[in-house]
Amino acid sequence: MNAKEHLAEMDIRSDFPILDQTIGGQPLVYLDNAATTQKPRAVIAAISNYYLHDNANVHRGAHALADRATRDFEAARESLRALINARTSSEVIFTRGTTESINLVANGLTQQFKPGDEILITLLEHHANIVPWQMLAARTGAVLKACEITQSGDIDMESFRACLSPRTRLVAVGHVSNALGTINPIAEMIALAHDAGALVLIDGAQAIAHLPVNVQDLNCDFYAFSGHKMFGPTGIGVLYGKETLLDAMPPWQGGGEMIERVTIESSTWNSLPYKFEAGTPNMAGAVGLGAAVRYIAGLPREALLMAEDTLVQRTVSGLKQIAGVRLVGEPEHRLSAVSFLVDNSHPNDIGTLLDQQGIAVRTGHHCTMPLMARLGVPGTVRASFSLYNSQDDVDSLLRGVDKALTFL
Ligand code: C6P
Secondary structure, three states, rough: OHHHHHHHHHOOHHHHHHHHHHHEEEEEEEEEEEOOOOOOOOHHHHHHHHHHHHHHOOOOOHHHHHHHHHHHHHHHHHHHHHHHOOOOOOHHEOOOOOOHHHHHHHHHHHHHOOOOOEEEEEEEEOHHOOOOHHHEEEEEEEOOEEEEEEOOOEEOOOHHHOOOOEEEEEEEEEEEOOOOOOOOOOHHHHHHHHHHHOEEEOOOOOOOOOOOHHHHOOOOEEEEEEHHOOOOOOEEEEEEOHHHHHOOOOOOOOOOOOOOEEEOOOEEEOOOOOOHHOOOOHHHHHHHHHHHHHHHHHOOOOHHHHHHHHHHHHHHHHHHOOOOOEOOOOOOOOOOOEEEEEEEOHHHHHHHHHHHHOOHHHHHOOOOOOHHHHHHHOEEEEOOOOOOHHHHHHHHHHHHHHHHHHHH
């Protein structure tokens, strides 16, 4: 059986119990996956099993439950290491999510920045990949620059090249845009940034559930992502960093676990990854995320990516055929998200009209205000897909938009 046939045989949707419900009498059509994905039974069961049988604080206790909890916690770290092909699990730091991962790096690099150093981002970035760099710039006198994008929503690579200089110390760029779905040419951008002598952080929040990620092949210095966008629980995420770079960064939060030795006068730090994991970690979250990684690993990912692409293309061409609908952004390479506007209506009104038909989308600026300003729109309606969505979902959305138009 090839991967496509394998996929046709699988009933992935039934792995996600939440999808089996009606909203106002209509079957739920969940198209808000860029905000958060739903959770398969395997993840829900792993979290519940952890609390039913294994719960204890990790790395501390001298008893059976503590041993089991620690084993499960570290096994999850190892699964994540394998997922992104990090060299060692010391390079996999548990955080609360993408936002915390990026803040960790921005704080950890503070001492390495001086006035006039430059941080380069793009106009496509989520606020989580803008604001921490503004704060780093304010602390150090560094300058934050954003390279241009094209009207279609792709990074303008000429502008990116022109923005790089010997002053660029760090490039921070999203792997996939949450607002437009643009897949950025990060391998090329990482190579160009390294040629200029800069470090590179990739915001992988929107990529990790869809694309294979190999941090060693990419040669990125940092890669950040959230568990809840890849079928895992909220409140857990990962910062990958190259060991030498993480070693050179001081811890950003102090407390238990991150220390080696404490006196009243001073402390020394634990080894990686614990140096960056102060306090009791989100153990159930890590266990749930480990289960999510195992769930993904059991799926034919390439076939799923192709199936999702078909849904995205069907949505794009369907929306184009509806008079009064305008697509926002038509990137050359796109994943999962489609943004659009309907007539002169506010995106929130369209979101409400779709919700009345059981269709869940996100509306607004999607935490990308500079991008919205650059595109000259107040916000968009965004449909975003995942592996459990079907052509029926696309058809419901298209019918829903058609119907919404009749109310305007
Ligand atoms: N985007 C969306 O609806 P957290 O909140 O830390 O898990 O992820 C932040 C984040 C960072 N980068 C990108 C590219 C993102 O898409 C997100 C989260 C959600 O688009 C919620 S705003």
